[in-house]
Amino acid sequence: MLRLKAVAIDTYHENVAYLARSCPLYRAEDFLALSKIEVASSGRRILATLNIVDDTRVLAADELGLAQQSFRQLGLPEGAPVEITHASPPASLDHVRAKIAGATLSQSAYADIIRDVTANRYSKMEIAAFLIAAASFMTTEEVLSLTRAMAAVGTRLEWRDGIVxxxxxxxxxxxxxxxxxxxxxxxxxxxxxxxxxxxxxxxxxxxxxxxxxxxxxxxxxxxxxxxxxxxxxxxxxxxxVNLSPADDVLISVERPLAVDTREQMVASIMSKxxxxxxxxxxxxxxxxxxxxxxxxxxxxxxxxxxxxxxxxxxxxxxxxxxxxxxxxxxxxxxxxxxxxxxxxxxxxxxxxxxxxxxxxxxxxxxxxxxxxxxxxxxxxxxxxxxxxxxxxxxxxxxxxxxGPPPDGATLGAMTRDIVAERDGVVEAIDCHRLARVARLAGAPTDKGAGVDLFKKLGDPVAQGEPLYRIHAAFPADFRFATAMAGSASGYRIGARA
Amino acid sequence: MLRLKAVAIDTYHENVAYLARSCPLYRAEDFLALSKIEVASSGRRILATLNIVDDTRVLAADELGLAQQSFRQLGLPEGAPVEITHASPPASLDHVRAKIAGATLSQSAYADIIRDVTANRYSKMEIAAFLIAAASFMTTEEVLSLTRAMAAVGTRLEWRDGIVxxxxxxxxxxxxxxxxxxxxxxxxxxxxxxxxxxxxxxxxxxxxxxxxxxxxxxxxxxxxxxxxxxxxxxxxxxxxVNLSPADDVLISVERPLAVDTREQMVASIMSKxxxxxxxxxxxxxxxxxxxxxxxxxxxxxxxxxxxxxxxxxxxxxxxxxxxxxxxxxxxxxxxxxxxxxxxxxxxxxxxxxxxxxxxxxxxxxxxxxxxxxxxxxxxxxxxxxxxxxxxxxxxxxxxxxxGPPPDGATLGAMTRDIVAERDGVVEAIDCHRLARVARLAGAPTDKGAGVDLFKKLGDPVAQGEPLYRIHAAFPADFRFATAMAGSASGYRIGARA
The missing domain is CATH 3.40.1030.10 (Nucleoside phosphorylase/phosphoribosyltransferase catalytic domain)
Incomplete structure (x- = not known):
């Protein structure tokens, strides 16, 4: 048996396990091509993507490491004896394959998929496969099935009054x-x-x-x-409140892919x-x-x-x-x-x-x-x-x-005004770009970071007049945000009417 | 600037970077939701998926760690000063999004995608998105474009003679x-x-x-x-010979997903x-x-x-x-x-x-x-x-x-005969199952591991007579293979005609 070790790495919504290449009990390479292993001990088991470690200071030869999320999910102390096996992929991946092949899935198929996703049995590439297969087409019935499946895996609130x-x-x-x-x-x-x-x-x-x-x-x-x-x-x-734990996992793949279909958005909102x-x-x-x-x-x-x-x-x-x-x-x-x-x-x-x-x-x-x-x-x-x-x-x-907030949030002290390059009238403001500048400035991690707008659509502006002010608290963030705003402010100034 | 560190972790065809949560120069959490960062130094740059490290023994606060593949790809020594920025996703992901939305892609779109995939600019979830989007439909013209794109990024052999x-x-x-x-x-x-x-x-x-x-x-x-x-x-x-480096990357996602479309198979074979x-x-x-x-x-x-x-x-x-x-x-x-x-x-x-x-x-x-x-x-x-x-x-x-092989491969010494459960005739042999047993026994990592068949279709067998022999060299492998064969041999024995 291997000894369980907590590896202090945050892999963001993906279960990852670590095995030493020099492990005398299992040959790490045998597991690599299919990536996933099942880690089991005392009747508990989780699926995880495998990484191989070549440094015994990170992981000893007889240890099985788990990244933070997977370690919490297995719920056993360090040093606990664990076994690993070749993971069978989650059974619900058959439904995903059917969807890829063009099938319309049933209510129970969506329930199976969402249960496995919520239990972290899907790797990120498997989640991506599901999202993209579903993105190519979903019937309205399927959107309903997905909505119900996502609502079913979270906390369900009930209220006595008639109208909520x-x-x-x-x-x-x-x-x-x-x-x-x-x-x-x-x-x-x-x-x-x-x-x-x-x-x-x-x-x-x-x-x-x-x-x-x-x-x-x-x-x-x-x-x-x-x-x-x-x-x-x-x-x-x-x-x-944990209303839609499935959503948290799906979003960890949707956002980086920037794939945002109407159907999946509606299912996500309505399930909550x-x-x-x-x-x-x-x-x-x-x-x-x-x-x-x-x-x-x-x-x-x-x-x-x-x-x-x-x-x-x-x-x-x-x-x-x-x-x-x-x-x-x-x-x-x-x-x-x-x-x-x-x-x-x-x-x-x-x-x-x-x-x-x-x-x-x-x-x-x-x-x-x-x-x-x-x-x-x-x-x-x-x-x-x-x-x-x-x-x-x-x-x-x-x-x-x-009750009171966790700590006093104050406006970021590092500021930079972004000014109009010409006289005129504000003709367009790019929502994406301004959100990105505020994000780079540190929001929302830094509550006091962001952008304060001085001009809105239709406002007249003079060359050199401030359009907005960037607030940041952290030098790297300030640098990222001002660089982004400097390359393009997000404002279009038109000729005065 | 951060100091570059090689992290001895093999992430199997995915670029992964590590940043300490306590890093004083960048706030790691700011990068997490979109997962990917760009690591740059001396004019070289790579994209990598970010993991956050909470243990200074693995990574110091002022270090930027790179897993093995990404470290090799950046090609700089440990200790080199590096900067990180929010990664712009590879431009060719726009083509992938168009494909998801149902578009037919051009030759140059496939060329863009395959170049970025080969340069490890895609995360595994992005590769999965491409494969699944393409799996839903590809025109024969698109298969041709993908074939040409994959052939273009590898070594190209030329022969003088007329017929090869x-x-x-x-x-x-x-x-x-x-x-x-x-x-x-x-x-x-x-x-x-x-x-x-x-x-x-x-x-x-x-x-x-x-x-x-x-x-x-x-x-x-x-x-x-x-x-x-x-x-x-x-x-x-x-x-x-590096004939199709794109294929190596795509396969690292195709295989775990067990998604194997005709179109992608033909493009892969014909490109080589x-x-x-x-x-x-x-x-x-x-x-x-x-x-x-x-x-x-x-x-x-x-x-x-x-x-x-x-x-x-x-x-x-x-x-x-x-x-x-x-x-x-x-x-x-x-x-x-x-x-x-x-x-x-x-x-x-x-x-x-x-x-x-x-x-x-x-x-x-x-x-x-x-x-x-x-x-x-x-x-x-x-x-x-x-x-x-x-x-x-x-x-x-x-x-x-x-020239001579790297080392003498000998037949695995641990053996187990799998026997017929009844008298009769071999009616069916499951190719998948036998491949899986041989694989679990350690093949191909152990060249001497595998399965030796004694009976083929139509052969008469007596109860207790060996159907095949498992060979293994490694106890864990032997256990996996015999357990798999024990649960179902892969042979169907029918009544004697």
Missing amino acids: VDKHCIGGIPGNRTSMIVVPIVAAHGLNIPKTSSRAITSPAGTADTMEVLARVDIGVDEMREIVGAEHGCLVWGGH KLAAGSTHLLVDIPVGPTAKVRDRADAVRLRKLFEYIAGEVGLTIDVVFTDGSQPVGRGIGPVLEARDAVRVLENAADAPDDLRERALLLAGRILDFDPGLKGGRGVERARELLASGAALEKLRRIIAAQ | VDKHCIGGIPGNRTSMIVVPIVAAHGLNIPKTSSRAITSPAGTADTMEVLARVDIGVDEMREIVGAEHGCLVWGGH KLAAGSTHLLVDIPVGPTAKVRDRADAVRLRKLFEYIAGEVGLTIDVVFTDGSQPVGRGIGPVLEARDAVRVLENAADAPDDLRERALLLAGRILDFDPGLKGGRGVERARELLASGAALEKLRRIIAAQ
């Missing part, structure tokens, strides 16, 4: 932090809105990252239930809403030249897919198309976006108009779900709750209930 | 080592047959592994040319023949219930694809369908297969009939390429060269020219 509302934006627009305003408004009205949000993966800020500037967001199911019972709303990190126990859902689809959805025809197709899945799983849905032509508000990055949201709730004079109006529109459409409210009164009611300070008070109560 | 013949079997049938007999016959006749063969990747023996029992096979282009000049033939390892400078090619397609090709209709489709590509690249081709219902000869594994081939050439009384007749058929079809030979005389001529001992003498001369 939720909102979701498909993303892609920097600064679009409406949830921070919508949740307090809706909760102040008295509808239950237990909002779980994601942390940014490749974007500069998720709602969970932004809320974490103000309050703790790593909140479990029981505590979440308590907070919603008292305040009708919360803003917590969905990852901690199903798991979260929502009864009514508002979906925000920004449409614009650098947004995820670029034209109205595409937006309508996407809306119909959302509506079909919602109908089948028994969720009331409203889909709204919003302006996706430029970033929303002024800040991009957690601290800056939290600042914008709070200013709107404070009815501050310098609060960004576009963020306020957008949040009111969305909150109004959600309030229209309330059977007790007269039809079409939603936006008006939302405006009242914002103007009266009731929404701000509700955010304060939610913050108090969730 | 070659043979290729699509594989899948254990023991099918006809090349060891065909090459000496054809070379004895005087046609040039510079045979490059593969080593086994997931099968128990490749022709290169088997020839290596008798002679050195790691032979470069110049030496190969000399040997063929003197003897008209050789049997060398194609990997050493194109690179090898062959003018006439015989392709052997075994057809049988556990072979790669299971029925005649499928075989005909495959033949047509081979013929189309051959026509376009200007290669004369002959495709022959052979019996793929059971292993060929008796031995499975390099030493055992070399034994069978030599016995045939020696005209030994106990030489396996099926291997001899098959080799004569194939050699005869190749000799029919000779314009100097009367039409249809090929098989007869092959039989003469075998019976006269000319072929055996030619093999001896080729062995002498290639």
Whole structure:
């Protein structure tokens, strides 16, 4: 038997095992071509991709090393005796092969695949094979099957009250932090809105990252239930609640590949809403030249897919198309976006108009779900709750209930202003590019890093006038971000009308 | 700047870089979601997948580690100052995304993809994305483009003589080592047959592994040319000649995924023949219930694809369908297969009939390429060269020219006989299963490991009578192989007629 060793390497959502080439018990090369081995001990077993080690300081000849995720998953102490065998590939890979060959898969096939993916039985190349095979075509029935399969492997929340509302934006627009305003408004009205949000993966800020500037967001199911019972709303990190563990694994491959199909996006979103126990859902689809959805025809197709899945799983849905032509508000990055949201709730004079109006529109459409409210009164009611300070008070109560944030996040002290190269009018702003600059500046790892916009579409600018300011806290990040912004600012300045 | 460190880990055809989580210059987490970084120094640069290290004994905070393949590729000494940046994905991934979306790709798109794959710019998940996207459909024009792209990145052999013949079997049938007999016959006749063969990747023996029992096979282009000049033939390892470096990388993903499309197989084979400078090619397609090709209709489709590509690249081709219902000869594994081939050439009384007749058929079809030979005389001529001992003498001369094998390979000393469970007649033999048993027994790493068959289709057997013998040299391998054979022998015994 080999002795188990924890290898302090983070392989990011892939199980990796290490075996010494000089191992006297197994010949490492025999395992290499098929890459995967099964590691077993005391009735526990995991599948892992094999790497071979040629340095006995890293791994002794009689040791079997496991990278961090796989070590945690096996759940045994270092030194435990382990055996390895040639891994049989997960049985559900047969379904993936059928999909590659053009088959339409059944509900149970998707359930098998998602169970194996969630249990880390797939290597990253196997996950890629599944995603790409499914990307070539999926019937709407298959999207439904995938949605149900993904919802089934995570935590399932249940709520006693009749109406549980939720909102979701498909993303892609920097600064679009409406949830921070919508949740307090809706909760102040008295509808239950237990909002779980994601942390940014490749974007500069998720709602969970932004809320974490103000309050703790790593909140479990029981505590979440308590907070919603008292305040009708919360803003917590969905990852901690474990609503869609399959999604975390799939995303670790989707993002690097930058393959983002409509079908997989809808299944991912709807599975989380199903798991979260929502009864009514508002979906925000920004449409614009650098947004995820670029034209109205595409937006309508996407809306119909959302509506079909919602109908089948028994969720009331409203889909709204919003302006996706430029970033929303002024800040991009957690601290800056939290600042914008709070200013709107404070009815501050310098609060960004576009963020306020957008949040009111969305909150109004959600309030229209309330059977007790007269039809079409939603936006008006939302405006009242914002103007009266009731929404701000509700955010304060939610913050108090969730508890203080982990550490004081302050705006990055290293700054650089990016200026206009000519006189004119802002004609276009590239959402991708600005998100990338903010990300390189350190957001969201550094909550205080990001980009603060001074000019929006239609604003007149003079040559040399600042368009936006980069904030960073870390020299390498500052260098990456300023280099990126320097090569192209992301702004197009047109002739003055 | 970080200091470069070689990390003694073999990641098998994937570039992997290691960065300490405590690195003061870069924040490792910022790079994690997109996985890939660019490592640059002195004008050299490589792309690598990032792993994060939490143990300063493995990697110091100011070091950048590279796994073996990536370290070799960067080509700088340890301690060299290196910088890292966020990697832009290889530009050719845009073509892959277009293919995923259903596009038909151009010749230049395939050339871009294959160049990047060969330069290790693709991660394994990116390679999987390409393979699966292409698996969903490829036009015959695309197969041709892929063939040309793969041939273009490797060594290109050129021969002065008019006719350069070659043979290729699509594989899948254990023991099918006809090349060891065909090459000496054809070379004895005087046609040039510079045979490059593969080593086994997931099968128990490749022709290169088997020839290596008798002679050195790691032979470069110049030496190969000399040997063929003197003897008209050789049997060398194609990997050493580097005919299709792209194939090596693609296979490292294809095999674990067990995705093997006709189109990609044909492109892989034909690119190597194109690179090898062959003018006439015989392709052997075994057809049988556990072979790669299971029925005649499928075989005909495959033949047509081979013929189309051959026509376009200007290669004369002959495709022959052979019996793929059971292993060929008796031995499975390099030493055992070399034994069978030599016995045939020696005209030994106990030489396996099926291997001899098959080799004569194939050699005869190749000799029919000779314009100097009367039409249809090929098989007869092959039989003469075998019976006269000319072929055996030619093999001896080729062995002498290639030089002695690296070390004496002897038959594995640990043996286990697998016996019939009932009286009857051998009705079916599962090629996959027997290949797997031989592989687990240690073949081809252990040249002397494998399976020696005592019974073939139609043979009568008595209960308890040995069907085959497992040979192994290593206890773990012996355990794996006997356990596999014990759970199902791979033989089906039917009632005696």
